[in-house]
Amino acid sequence: MSLRTVFMGTPEFAVPSLRKVVASGYEVVLVVTSPDKPRQSARSEPEPTPVKKTALELGLPVLEIEDLNNPDFDCALRQAAPDVMVVVAFRILPARIFSIAPKGIFNLHASLLPKYRGAAPINWAIINGEKETGVTTFFLQEKVDTGQMIVQKRLEIFPDEVATELAARLSVLGAEAVVETLDLIRRDAVVPIPQDDSLATKAPKLTKENTQINWNLPATAVHQFVCGLSERPAAWTTFEGKVVKIYRSKVIEPTGAGDAGKWHISRDALYVSCAEGLLEILSLQIEGKKRMRASDFLRGYRVKGHERFV
Known part of the structure; x- marks a missing residue:
């Protein structure tokens, strides 16, 4: 029996799952996604979501929905008559x-x-220095991310791996978990596992406030923070009143007290003192300018000798 499946998703992370569900022979009767996004140029056509692009490529029916309280949403789902819905x-x-x-x-x-219930689990796993993470499928219930678990798969986090790189690997692993879950459901072989709330941790939504670098942390912690927020939205700090996004860094010295935020320049390398240790800045973007290597930035900057990030 092939399950009639409704698939809901929007970003690139969901694309491998949609492709694998279709490739595994499941009948996707409807794909639900967010509406097209307007492009920066008013003359350009709106940008479809990655899931919409993939669904159209695969010849699948698509519903774009903005307001989930719109009765048309419920009506479309009921008309699709799914056996199961995947989110x-x-x-x-x-x-x-x-x-x-x-x-x-x-x-x-x-x-x-x-662990890491919430909107940004990949980011916070790296920020907190986890050595492994993974993916979990679970049945939805009203309280977010608390439903009974079905399939769980683990993955090592590589040293210096950034969030977008880890997300790409997890999206592939997640696709495997989704199809395994569908296979279990098809065979009526699911053994749901309740979550232990005493072990729960949070992965809150990323905001301007919680993505600012705190130089009064050890260099290792600041580096993890940079990795966990790269490429998007990127960890940020300020320099001479301007926002500076830091995309890549490297721990040079993990220990030793320092003047937090102070620059140290050696040839074409930019180092920054942390509360403990020294961090090299490899890639950055000054407000109003393009992203660049730190070495390129230094070639066009006249050093004063008292620079620091705040």
């Missing part, structure tokens, strides 16, 4: 739709639940 990097869904598919609705989350 990968979409939005927080209203509980009223959970019962539409008789075999349930499940989500793919990019962490080893119950």
Whole structure:
């Protein structure tokens, strides 16, 4: 039996899952995604989501939805008559739709639940210096990221790996987990595992406030912070009143007290003191300028000798 499947997702992270579901022979009767985004140029056509692009390429029907309380949303789901619904990097869904598919609705989350419940699990796993992470599929319930688990897969976090690199690897692993979950559901072989709330940790949404670099931390912690926020939205600091995004860094000295935020320049290399240790800045972007290597930035900058990041 091939399950009639509704797939919900928006970003690139969800694309491998959609492709693998189709390639595995499941009948995707509807793809739900966010509306096209306007481009910067008013003359250009709006930009479709990565999931919409993939769905159209695969010849699948697409529903773009902005307001999840719109009755058309429920109507479209019911008309699709799914056996099961799959959610990968979409939005927080209203509980009223959970019962539409008789075999349930499940989500793919990019962490080893119950750790890193929330909007940014990949980022916070790197920021917190985890050595491994993974993906979890679980049945949706009203409280976000708390449902009973179905499949969990682990993955090592490489040294100096940034969030976008880890996300790409997790998206492939997640696709495997999604299809394994569908296979279990198809065979009525799911053994749901309750989450242990006492082990839960949070992965809050990234904001301007929680992505600012604190130079009063050890160099290793600052480096993890930079890696965890690269390429998007990027860790930031300020220099001479301007925002500076830091994309790549390297720990030069992990220990030793320093004057937090102070620059040290050697030839074409930029080092910054942290509360403990020294960090090399490899790639950055000054407000109003393009991203560049730190060495290129220094070639065009007249050193004064008292520079620091704040």
